[in-house]
Amino acid sequence: MFGTSGVRGRVGEEVTADLALDIGRALATDGAETVVLGRDARDSGRTLSRALSAGVTECGADVIDVGVQPTPTVARSVVREGADAGVVVTASHNPAPDNGIKLWAADGRAFGDEANARIAEIVREETFELAAWDALGEHRQLEGARSHHEQALRESVAIPADLSVVVDLGNGVARVTADALHAAGCDVETLNAQRDGRFPGRPSEPTAANCETACEVVDATGADLGVVHDGDADRLMAIDERGRFVAGDALLALFARREAETGDRVAVPVDTSLLVADALAEVGADVTYTPVGDAYVAAETTTPDVVFGGEPSGAWIWPTQIRCPDGPLAACTLAALVGAEGSLAAMVDDLPEYPIRRESVQTDAKSAIIERVADLATAEYDDVSTLDGIRVETDAGWFLVRASGTESLVRITAEARDERDAEELFETARELIERASETV
Template structure:
């Protein structure tokens, strides 16, 4: 696909993402869907309203009515689409910096579109083939004010409220000024938790911290956990489809460790789970211990969703899936990454033992990630060619599911281009930080040298 990456399409506003482009995406989606009504939602980004207006105009121009949900977490928008049997357009750039925005497309079953349907929409965009309506048949727009409340009620009905309430937990929450600010703190209070917040005012400038919930951005949350003697800390990204945790000592828990703990609680012998090619050895170990099958895909939510659906068609049970960035699926509940639901499932476990003890079996590895930015396609090509050469000469057999992954037994390294940003990412994991850093830097240096020769 030329326009849609591993999780929709994103770009810097005014450069690679413009209102004109979003208008065309909406016109193409409305044409392909052939739906009478489409939902549209956004996160808190300052450019969100502008792109919502463009998308609404595009949909109306092809004769589609629009339900405007306002600012809601992506999983709230997905729930609305499933409940109302309407497709949806979500204006969000998830964890990207505030100058970014993007478009995510959801089917009328409440699941992000599969690659095949995205390609159909992309073909219409590139060919500019739109079913433009006559003047007296254009669509109209109505506001829907209840999407967040309905989503919260749905969450409450699908978690163990009694177990969480009985534990009398104090929870620190950092929604990162994103859409989760409007749901998660109230949801956790209704679960019986004492809630303390930081960066919980919706603000698309992200003044308190950057949107991506990685350790360097969660120092405020770590301090809040320590200052309030909280049992656990919870952080979201901009559209609240991810949840990352801080333990009772105010230390950030790696997403790989929390995924392993959640998977260990959900999987049974004979089950399957799905993760991406950058999967941690932690999840590999859990699957081996439980007797579950681990399926690997290219990185990105769209690819995981596609594989889960394939496993369903084979009659397999997939109770949990996800990546080590805080994005976890509970497919039997809903096939979407849902930050608030992930948080509640983690709290069900924290109700029985502290988070530090919960993830202790899965903390034997260290992870390193290096991002190499590029400005021109020639730089990207040079880095990918260098990655291929590096993998070919390595003392390990490359896995080319998505980029180049090299497994060394005690450690692994992966080089792949980002699906959402102009970056090539280098991931490494080892039983020590030194080993992981050595592998990551060695691979990154090969790519840097290639760009330097241009």
């Protein structure tokens, strides 16, 4: 039921009001007495949210509804309200026909595997503890969640007042970013600012291909910086002043180097570039690898010497603020970094370039293929990690084969310090998948 980012799928097929009702029931049955509820801009979220609230209250727990808000705004509200859990009805960067349900713990981080498994078992076994007629929970609206988020951003980050910033909201719910930057004195120009869960301006995922218009606007207007969000604003990607989309690994290296000092560690997933480890080595810090998924990164940030966590896909976690990926916080922090250093392009150009190849293979048998690839790789290579998928280290570099947590895909990543080595490692990984597919 739960992938690396909660429940996601096509509305009316994998994701239904019946499922939302049962997950709400399960949350209350599992012991949550107060649940904060929010959703992104998708129209289907209205129905799913109502069903989920009904399930929570039917089992005697109370719902605090913050309405249509960024995922990090909801997570922050869980902590501020002292709630036992939170729910965001969102499919994040997935396309408009999809929706999903992601659960949040009392400390503002995503549910881990164990907590998700408990909820899934209650739903599967239908062991709901329904309340008596006179003990049903209450549903109440909470105003001001976004303003609290904006205030926290301005209090935690020294946003420079003389920057010009293009903010591409992607028709999502990230208005808090534009508001915080504008209130700090920045010259803000927005793109795709009309909230619309159909995402008519561009696909929701903030990739280089999807953000070409934003890149052109940054270049044409002479802005100092461009920032782009996905549909629920848990992700943040960047565009430098030359109109170049900044690779996620490079942005992760810049954030990590800003936050870490000697002896610190930064939590990153197993598909992260060598670039990040090398950037941290310059300041006497190190990486610690996790499975792919912000819940795993967030869990690692509970270790005292882990000062930051991030994923190249655009999820950034500052554990002293909130253990939910906070795209608006990342946008404001990046603005502060550009204000201090003067040029995002210069910072990016100062980083070494390591050739890295990433590709996805469509398959309906991803689990079986991964098991077979693990057998093949373990038999043929000495340094193999199965923390998440199969990561093979060689003298030339590394490659990773792992199943997507949200889609019917097997993902390949290969990297080396030399272009030819990276290409050879990538072809080796793809060949392993092809050999595995022949026997599945």
